[in-house]
Amino acid sequence: MTSFPGLVLRASCGGMGVFSVDGIQPGRNVMHFEGAILSRDAVKTAIAKNGHDGFLQIGIDTFMGQSGGLDDYVNHACNPNCYIAIQDYSVHLIALRHINRDEEITFDYATTQIDFPFRFDCVCGDVACRGNIGNVNEIPVTQLETYRRYGALPEYILEMTALV
Numbered sequence: 001m002t003s004f005p006g007l008v009l010r011a012s013c014g015g016m017g018v019f020s021v022d023g024i025q026p027g028r029n030v031m032h033f034e035g036a037i038l039s040r041d042a043v044k045t046a047i048a049k050n051g052h053d054g055f056l057q058i059g060i061d062t063f064m065g066q067s068g069g070l071d072d073y074v075n076h077a078c079n080p081n082c083y084i085a086i087q088d089y090s091v092h093l094i095a096l097r098h099i100n101r102d103e104e105i106t107f108d109y110a111t112t113q114i115d116f117p118f119r120f121d122c123v124c125g126d127v128a129c130r131g132n133i134g135n136v137n138e139i140p141v142t143q144l145e146t147y148r149r150y151g152a153l154p155e156y157i158l159e160m161t162a163l164v
């Protein structure tokens, strides 16, 4: 299991979450994600059998499974402090803004999701919480535009939205 200096697993409102120990500067590479590469069919079958198990969408029909490490515990937030950067099968979490010491590390799960085979109810508590979280097209246009400006949307998402 990969360890990530400066990050720690703690109880969070979403169960367990990953927290910054000392704070993180904007644009910094916070951590990377690891896991088996899975097809959409494999993920659909797994969800039907065992329920959702932390699959991360990394392409239109490509997903990453869990690693057993800290990266499995990064929670969603509707107003997140990180985003997912995807280059082929290399997946990193990048700080979208300054992250304070003891602040939970989050990203917006919907930013990587197109026709994602699972939805969940968000408990992030932000004033702009979207409630039930699904796909990228459900993110408000102004927020999607902000993500695009920060380079926080994967290539396949840009290709599928009108924001290219």
Ligand SMILES: [Zn+2]
Pocket (backbone or CB within 6 Å): 077, 078, 079, 122, 123, 124, 125, 126, 128, 129, 130, 131
């Ligand atoms: Zn929320």
